[in-house]
Amino acid sequence: MDRPLVSINFALSADGKISSVQKRPSGWTSNDDNARLLELRKEADALLVGRGTLESDRMTMKALQNPLRCVVSRSGEFDPQHPLFHTPGGAVHLLATEGTCREIPGAILHRGSLAEFLTELSALGVGRVHCEGGGELVRELLELDAVDEIHLTWAGHKLFGGREAPTLSGVPGDFLPASREYELTEFDPRPETGECFLSYRRKREARAQ
Numbered sequence: 001m002d003r004p005l006v007s008i009n010f011a012l013s014a015d016g017k018i019s020s021v022q023k024r025p026s027g028w029t030s031n032d033d034n035a036r037l038l039e040l041r042k043e044a045d046a047l048l049v050g051r052g053t054l055e056s057d058r059m060t061m062k063a064l065q066n067p068l069r070c071v072v073s074r075s076g077e078f079d080p081q082h083p084l085f086h087t088p089g090g091a092v093h094l095l096a097t098e099g100t101c102r103e104i105p106g107a108i109l110h111r112g113s114l115a116e117f118l119t120e121l122s123a124l125g126v127g128r129v130h131c132e133g134g135g136e137l138v139r140e141l142l143e144l145d146a147v148d149e150i151h152l153t154w155a156g157h158k159l160f161g162g163r164e165a166p167t168l169s170g171v172p173g174d175f176l177p178a179s180r181e182y183e184l185t186e187f188d189p190r191p192e193t194g195e196c197f198l199s200y201r202r203k204r205e206a207r208a209q
């Protein structure tokens, strides 16, 4: 495999949404969920998000081991004033797949596809990429069959509704090219918060017919 291992982490509402249609920022789950989010970052050589999530959650993408901080965009319209570019941490790598992108001091710019970017990260020595959304970015990772681990916080205490509210595979639309199968590796209900932590690993072995 010429790409790093890829994990994703999402909080899901009772109706499987990752945010309301108004692109509600994070903060709707418990402090325990936030602690788990930080814990999951500890294994990562690189953190990865879409530009939408970077913007709505005002992320600075920090962890003690200073993983690379990677943000993906089609347009390349990164805001040089964003706190990410003014907060110490791991090296910032920006991917612009289509548009032109102006230089941002201190950030390393990549061009090409998401698949090529993963290969470039691998060549930089990145063994584990941890993606924190959003759904649009993860949709393409799933199309590439490049999601090896899924970490979820099932937060059934919220319902968002909304035809256009995104799920972890983006705004509901076309089916994936094929269903992806995962096996459970963690089941940790937290009755005190009304949430449950779940982890899954991609099952890749061929099944006998």
Ligand SMILES: NC(=O)c1ccc[n+]([C@@H]2O[C@H](COP(=O)([O-])OP(=O)(O)OC[C@H]3O[C@@H](n4cnc5c(N)ncnc54)[C@H](OP(=O)(O)O)[C@@H]3O)[C@@H](O)[C@H]2O)c1
Residues within 6 Å of the ligand: 009, 010, 011, 012, 017, 018, 019, 020, 022, 023, 024, 025, 026, 049, 050, 051, 052, 053, 054, 056, 057, 072, 073, 074, 075, 076, 077, 097, 114, 132, 133, 134, 135, 136, 137, 138, 140, 166
């Ligand atoms: N519940 C959770 O755990 C969770 C996790 C993450 C995010 N969220 C929420 O989800 C919402 C953000 O969702 P979003 O739909 O905006 O998702 P997103 O995937 O973070 O951002 C979408 C933007 O990212 C870029 N992008 C996405 N996929 C790409 C690809 N394959 N190639 C190149 N660029 C790509 C594009 O940027 P350009 O526009 O620059 O081209 C696109 O407009 C926020 O409300 C956030 O709080 C929730």
